[in-house]
Every structure is written in C-alpha cells, then in structure tokens.
Amino acid sequence: MSVLKPLLFMLSMAVAAAWAEDWPEPSWQLENTTIDWQPVDAYAFPERSSSERSGVRTDALLIIRDGRIIHERYAAPTTARTAHLTWSVSKSVLATLLGVAQGEGRFQLQDPVARFYPPMQAHSDIRLMDLLHWASGLDWQEDYEYAPLKSSVVAMLYTRGRNDMAGYTAARGAGEPAGQRFLYSSGDSNVLAAALRGMLEPGAYADYPWQALFTPLGIDSAVWERDGTGTYVGSSYLYLSARDLARIGLLMLREGRWRDRQLVPADWVTFNRTLFDKAEPVPGEANPGGHWWLNRPLPGSTAPWPDAPPETYAALGHWGQALYVLPAQNLVIVRYADDRDGRYNHNEFLKRVLAAVAREGQ
Structure with a gap:
C-alpha cells in the first residue's frame, strides 16, 4: 500500500496537468502579462512612408504561450478574421495533413x-x-x-x-x-x-483536408486553391487566419495530440523535425526536415538562428510568412507579412521575442 499511494498521487497529478492544458476551443484564451512588447513591435511593425515599397511589413503577429495568446497585433486591412495567403507555409500544413493519412495506415x-x-x-x-x-x-x-x-x-x-x-x-x-x-x-x-x-477512397479527396485536419482542430477560415485537375496546390495556395495557423503550431508543439486524440502520430512529428543533412548550409536560412524547417545545424556548420534554441522549427513562406514553434518555451508564433527585400531577419525577430519573454516581471 505504501508503494500504491505514491503511484496514485502521481497519476492524479498527471490527470490534473492534462486537464489544466489550454486549448483554443472554440477560441483562444487571452493571458494578461507584464511583457514589454515594444522592442518586438518596433522590429515587426517599423514606420514606413506611404511611398516606400520595400522593407519589413508585418500584416499579423500572434504569439501563443502555453496555449494562450500573450500578444496579438494586426496592420490594416488584415484582422484576426482575415484568411491570409500563407505561400509556402502551405507545404508544412500539407505535411501535417499527410501525417493524419499516415496514421490512418494509408502509406509508408x-x-x-x-x-x-x-x-x-x-x-x-x-x-x-x-x-x-x-x-x-x-x-x-x-x-x-x-x-x-x-x-x-x-x-x-x-x-x-x-x-x-x-x-x-x-x-x-x-x-x-x-x-x-x-x-x-x-x-x-x-x-x-x-x-x-x-x-484515399474515390470522391474523398475534396473534403479530406477538412475532415482529417481542419475541422478536428476547429479551423474555420481555410481556403485551399486547386489546379485544373482538382489537385490542391500544396506548395503555395492555402489561406488561413493567423489564429487558425497557430492551431497547426499547437498541434505540432503537443506532439500531434489534440486534446484527448492523437490526431497525428508522434513518430510523424519526429520525422518532420528530423534534419535531412544532405544539404548545403546557407547562412541565416533554416535547414530542411520533413517538409518543415529546422534550426538544427548541418554537419560542420552552426545553427541558422543562433539566438534561438536549436530545437526551434518553423513553416516558412514567401515574403515573410512564418509559423515558429519553440518547444522548450511552449511558444507558437505566427507572422504574416509582405516583405519585399531581405531586411527581415528570423534570428533578430526570435531574439527579441525571447528577450521580451525572459524580462517578464522584471
């Protein structure tokens, strides 16, 4: 009985921790913090003249910690309800959708x-x-x-x-x-x-992204264009609100689990986050995993984003679209943008976010 009591206590604590997890159902909860976001916003939302056509332009910035929104800002006309073009972030969402299919035994x-x-x-x-x-x-x-x-x-x-x-x-x-x-x-x-x-079974393809992934996650903003054959443009043409893209990030952060359901196998998430090392390092650019981008260094090189933890990974798209996942910090970050030159720097942005969070309460 002396052994049983500690085991029961540990089990009850684990159950309590599971119940304490915050999930965006139906919407995200907000957390009031004392974090000073000014250094982050100054970088993400710099002042630009009406005639300036290049440089950093953020349309949406959303930061989630422990399943709750701790910072959110938009630049008109983008709002929390805007389904923004994700460009190549679509690729990583496609990989997540394929993870559901793999868990259903449809392929190896x-x-x-x-x-x-x-x-x-x-x-x-x-x-x-x-x-x-x-x-x-x-x-x-x-x-x-x-x-x-x-x-x-x-x-x-x-x-x-x-x-x-x-x-x-x-x-x-x-x-x-x-x-x-x-x-x-x-x-x-x-x-x-x-x-x-x-x-898939005949006729199942059109609804599959919703049936398998979007609807279980509570995503209701998704628009995914198809080509003339009816094939989803998995490379480029998925539109999601920032809050809905963050749901993909939270799913990945929590190892493919959504509440009490293992929606994507944990082994698949591990594959997504495993470095494919047959690549040439490019300074400042993340390295390939399984259709996601990693901060892991290639052999003989350094981490692409040295001020971010090495386990950081991301879905990235043209002109500055980004979904960052920082597991140790329980952070999910979405940035939508219209960057027209090379001034935006992932490492600088993540450095500022991490510094702001670390200074909380000081």
Missing part, C-alpha cells in the same frame, strides 16, 4: 510515389520520403520574380503547368538520383498533394 514513407500517382512511373525510384525532403532529384529551378524566365515554379504556377501542376513536375527530367541531395522544389510538394488523392 518508403512507398514509391508512383504507387499513388501513376504519372510518376517514369521516376519509379522516387519515394514519398524523398519528396518530403525536397530531394526528388527532378530537374528544377525554384526562382521567383528575380529570375522568372527559367523558373520552374513560375511556369508551374502561372504558365505551362498551371492547369496540372503535379503533371508538369512529373514530366521533368531527372537531374540526379532520388534522395541524394536537398533541392527546394514546390513541384515536389504538388506531387505529394496529387499522391494524397491516390491514397
């Missing part, structure tokens, strides 16, 4: 992509894992407005490939063997989105 990481998307038969060596690492080996140029004429992604999204984005990607030649080198490719992501259709 080692499966060839062609099993679920037959147009990839010419590339039978490419596995789902390779696409999730942006390592398909397909010939690809991810150039944007700065070099559009030879850009594979511009052609896919706006010209030759826009009616069938996965098909356009599948028709690319092989540049090198699959799985051997990271090469960032929005095409890889759109092939994944097409492969998801092949994992």
